Amino acid sequence: MSEGKTAGSLTLRRLEVADLEAAQGLSRAVSWPHRVEDWHFVQALGFGIAAEADGALLGTAMGWRFGADHAALGMVIVAPAAQGRGVGRQLTSAVLAELEGRVVQLNATSDGFPLYASLGFVAEGEICQHQGAAFSVGLVPLQPGERLRPMGRSDAALLAQMDRAATGQERGAVLDALLAQAEGVALERDGQAVGFSLLRRFGRGHVIGPVIAPDAVAAKALILHWLGVRSGQFLRIDVPAESGLSPWLQEMGLAHVGGGTPMRRGPRPVVGPGGPQRFALVNQALG
Known part of the structure; x- marks a missing residue:
């Protein structure tokens, strides 16, 4: 320009x-x-x-x-x-x-949706925004051979690899910036990291995301960790509707307060079958 x-x-x-x-x-x-x-x-x-x-x-x-x-x-x-x-x-x-x-993705508000549709973007699902400060948290449901461990800057390459497998995009610079200011936990199965979640300061409190995990049970464990250590504090999380987590998050005390419509202009990013999945966004701007 x-x-x-x-x-x-x-x-x-x-x-x-x-x-x-x-x-x-x-x-x-x-x-x-x-x-x-x-x-x-x-x-x-x-x-x-x-x-x-x-x-x-x-x-x-x-x-x-x-x-x-x-x-x-x-x-x-x-x-x-x-x-x-x-x-x-x-x-x-x-x-x-x-x-x-480039293939361009965005998350549209209801007001912005007609503009983006007129510019060639197509809708592909729904994003559900959840937030709250009163949680119903039980034990983190870890399976035999699983453990949660803290993450640090040395995990940058691992995070980028899992995120790339889940999203089909090269977002290493975003994850490096997140690691510089966020807390993180990795889920290990038999000593191998299979998922992670980050928590950082944002808006009214803290936001959980991204959450990358092999399945919904693992994603819940990664989210429950933050609900447990931040009980009584304001938290937000943005999840794809297809994750199936929205009803569960409401049960946990995180109210569904809106969201957005994921839209894309160009072909869908290639994501291999059977790999990790994205269960929560970085935020609605970065996806």
Whole structure:
């Protein structure tokens, strides 16, 4: 995108670190929970486009490249007073122009869905957002030969390998950044790591994700660990509906409070059969 591109009185330009305080104000205006620190995290991993008029930030959109072939699009926000003027379409199109040739995935709000559908994205399921602070937690249901162990920076390659097997995408840079600020646990079976989950500060409290596991029983064990050690604290988790975890999370005390629609433009990433699965997202922007 050329810097300073203007459409009428609207200027599209790069989103800079200096914009993130104002960007957090935009997200607050549309009832998104992101802190300034959360904006810094996603901005450092990708690039953003800002829509500006008369020196005021009116909108944002961001893109993240995963390896050579894939990408995510998110953080598309338009100030309430500027909605209905095509700002979101201009921002989204500007990001997509820089991601040309890649398979692009996003999680759409109900308001954003028609725009993305008109730009060639197709829906593929549902994301269920759960959150709460009152949990019903029993013993972590580990099977014979299983154990949970803490994860650290030395596990970066292992996390990237399991995540790639589950998503078909190269997201090593995202996982490296997560490990720098998150707590993590790995599930081992007979001494071999078969799944993991991370917990980090986000929004109103902490978010659990991603969760990569070989099956739903293992995913529950990885999630229950955090419910146990963070009992009484505000937690959030975003899970694909097809994971089957949504009813169970509600039983655990994490209310279903909404979600989004996963959408994709381009072929589905190749994921091998019988491997680990993604049971919770990093967040709705990064997938």
